[in-house]
Amino acid sequence: MSDFYALGLAPYASSPLHSRGRRMAEMPAPTRNDFQRDRDRIVHSSAFRRLVYKTQVFLNHEGDLFRTRLTHSLEVAQLARSMARSLALHEDLVEAIALAHDLGHTPFGHAGQDALNHCMLEFGGFEHNLQSLRVVDFLEERYALFDGLNLTFETREGILKHCGLAQARELQAREPSGVGARFIERTQPSLEAQLCNLADEIAYNAHDIDDGVRSGLLSVEQLRGSVPWFDHYCSKTLTLYPKIEGRRWLFETIRLMLSEQVYDVIETTRAALMPLELQSADQVRAYPEALVVFSEPMQEASLALKQFLSTNLYRHPRVLQTTEQAKEIIKDLFLAYLHTPTEMPESFHARHDRERAVADYIAGMTDRFAAKEHQRLSGVSVLSSIQDRAVLPEPPSGRASSAGDGP
Ligand code: MG
Numbered sequence: 001m002s003d004f005y006a007l008g009l010a011p012y013a014s015s016p017l018h019s020r021g022r023r024m025a026e027m028p029a030p031t032r033n034d035f036q037r038d039r040d041r042i043v044h045s046s047a048f049r050r051l052v053y054k055t056q057v058f059l060n061h062e063g064d065l066f067r068t069r070l071t072h073s074l075e076v077a078q079l080a081r082s083m084a085r086s087l088a089l090h091e092d093l094v095e096a097i098a099l100a101h102d103l104g105h106t107p108f109g110h111a112g113q114d115a116l117n118h119c120m121l122e123f124g125g126f127e128h129n130l131q132s133l134r135v136v137d138f139l140e141e142r143y144a145l146f147d148g149l150n151l152t153f154e155t156r157e158g159i160l161k162h163c164g165l166a167q168a169r170e171l172q173a174r175e176p177s178g179v180g181a182r183f184i185e186r187t188q189p190s191l192e193a194q195l196c197n198l199a200d201e202i203a204y205n206a207h208d209i210d211d212g213v214r215s216g217l218l219s220v221e222q223l224r225g226s227v228p229w230f231d232h233y234c235s236k237t238l239t240l241y242p243k244i245e246g247r248r249w250l251f252e253t254i255r256l257m258l259s260e261q262v263y264d265v266i267e268t269t270r271a272a273l274m275p276l277e278l279q280s281a282d283q284v285r286a287y288p289e290a291l292v293v294f295s296e297p298m299q300e301a302s303l304a305l306k307q308f309l310s311t312n313l314y315r316h317p318r319v320l321q322t323t324e325q326a327k328e329i330i331k332d333l334f335l336a337y338l339h340t341p342t343e344m345p346e347s348f349h350a351r352h353d354r355e356r357a358v359a360d361y362i363a364g365m366t367d368r369f370a371a372k373e374h375q376r377l378s379g380v381s382v383l384s385s386i387q388d389r390a391v392l393p394e395p396p397s398g399r400a401s402s403a404g405d406g407p
Contacts, residue, residue, distance in 0.1 A: 010088035012278040014190045020153035023137070023175070024146045035092035038155040042096055045142065045149060047103040047135045053366030054102075055109035055326075057208055057314065058215060066214065067207050069102050075207060076101065079262065080199035086266045087273075087292075089192050096151070097158030097196040104131025106330065106363045107370040110314070111323030115330035116359055123355040130167055131363050132159045133179070139360055141347065153179065154281075158193035182285070190281050191269075194292035198265055205305050206258045212313045213250055220250060227308050229301040233257050264298040325382050326367075329374045333362050336377045343377065 009015060016033040029037050042048055051070035058066040067075075077098035084094040105128045106112030117126040133156060137148040151159075156179050163171070163183045171180025182189060209230070212218035224231040230253065237244060237252045244252060269292045276291075278284055284291065294302060313319065337358040341349035344361050351357035362370065375381045 008088060009090060010273075012191060012273065012281060012284050013089045014093050014154050014192050014281045015090065016092075016152070018281070022150045022152055024150050026150065033092060034152050035090060035096055035155065038149070038151045039092055039096040039099060041149040041151065042100045042103075042136070045103070045135075045140050047140060047364065048099065050364065050366050051102065051105075053368055054105055054107055055112070055367055056204075057109060057211060057319070066211050069105055072203060072207065073099050073102050075203040076196065076199045079202055079258075080196050083195055083199065083262060083266055084192065087191070087195070087269060089195060093154055093158070093190070093192040094196055094199075096155045097193060098199060100132060100136060100151075100155065100159050101161065101196060101200060102128070102132065103135045103159075104128045104133070104363060106131075107365045107367045108323065108326030108330065111326040112330050112370075115327040116334070116362060119331060119334040120355060120359050123359075124167075126359050126363070127162070127164070127167070128363075129159070129161045130163060131360075134360065135364075139364065154190055154192070157182075157189050158196055161193075161197060187285050188287055188290055189285065191284050191292055194290050195265075198292055198294065201302065201306075202258060202261045202265075205261070205302060205309070206254050208309050208313060209254055209305075210250070212309065217316045217318060218313055222312070223308070226312070227305055229305060230257070233260075261294070261298060261302070264295050265292065268293055268295045268298075329370055329382055330362060332378055333370060333374055334358055337361065 014035075016035050019034050022034075028034065032040065048070075051073060052068055054069040056067040056069055056072045077095050080094040080098045081091045083089075084091045106116050106126075108115075113126065113128050120126040135148070136151050136156065136159060140148050143150065160179045163180060165183060168180040168183035171178060172184060181187075188194065209218070209223065213220060213223075220234070224234055233253045233256045234249070237249060237256060241249075241252065272291050272293065276287070278287070293299070337344050337348075338354065341354060341358070343349075344358070348357045348361045365373065371382060
């Protein structure tokens with residue numbers, strides 16, 4: 001166990017020295033541990049660079065200050081690292097998982113995923129967590145000796161956040177006792193994987209308020225009236241800084257909410273771990289429930305905010321209007337490539353699993369590449385019509401309605 005103490009890790013943390021290894025064995029790197037090496041491979045992958053042009057909530061070209069999948073992933077990594085340090089978990093592992101967790105997202109956010117899943121219903125469906133795993137296991141073409149990035153079990157375990165039973169069985173058939181096993185055996189992943197899950201939730205709860213208000217689709221008054229938790233922190237900010245207004249007021253409120261969630265996770269998790277005296281990451285995996293959790297009141301507050309965002313932002317008529325067009329693009333592309341596979345690069349059209357090859361190709365696209373391909377293949381320019389309609393109102397800066405798109 002001495003290596004754990006030397007690394008400043010808790011005994012229940014994941015350690016590269018006790019890794020279950022890579023699918024294809026490799027010599028260790030001379031200066032980096034295996035989780036660092038995973039993180040570095042992810043950062044250098046093509047899929048990671050594409051995240052900058054992929055939609056989080058707002059289409060990529062709707063405004064320069066909205067989150068994209070890339071900035072979202074960086075925020076998740078920051079939060080996860082910071083919490084991992086407090087809990088003496090492995091920071092490199094959480095960073096690798098956080099940076100890779102959204103690699104499998106299609107263009108156009110959840111609308112893209114829904115459309116692609118619909119196209120693939122008869123062929124095994126499409127799910128972005130599984131696709132993230134496909135990206136790091138098969139689809140990246142960078143290395144001489146293997147497909148994908150050949151990441152460690154621990155990073156892949158964290159990337160596969162959810163998985164249906166049928167898909168888990170498929171994974172299990174290819175890789176016995178691999179990353180699919182826990183969905184069959186109903187066991188837990190490492191604490192680092194559990195932590196990334198919550199960091200993801202904390203990140204989007206915070207940045208979707210910011211982006212929602214910036215876009216003018218949400219207002220601070222509406223949030224205060226509907227989300228008591230938000231209202232509480234708005235008032236608290238005003239008590240702390242009586243003269244605060246506009247964007248600073250919103251940002252300070254979000255900052256307080258974010259910190260509160262981080263402290264809550266750290267405290268609740270410490271309290272849950274302490275009496276258990278777990279001595280290894282495998283004991284964490286065998287424990288019947290997740291241990292990195294919010295307290296119950298925080299869980300409820302987070303859920304209420306999520307429900308508000310779901311109804312008022314993700315399903316706002318302006319968002320739905322653009323997502324309908326995004327779905328059309330994905331559906332048209334799917335049919336076009338299925339009909340004429342040679343429109344895809346050779347590495348995709350030469351494959352025998354045609355529908356999956358088409359799904360892999362489309363899932364890898366950025367928003368703008370998908371729209372450009374759609375225009376090339378259909379002659380219809382949906383992107384420009386999305387752009388025309390996507391000029392969102394710039395809310396005035398001030399206490400009444402808050403953040404604009406300013407610097
Ligand atoms: Mg995410």
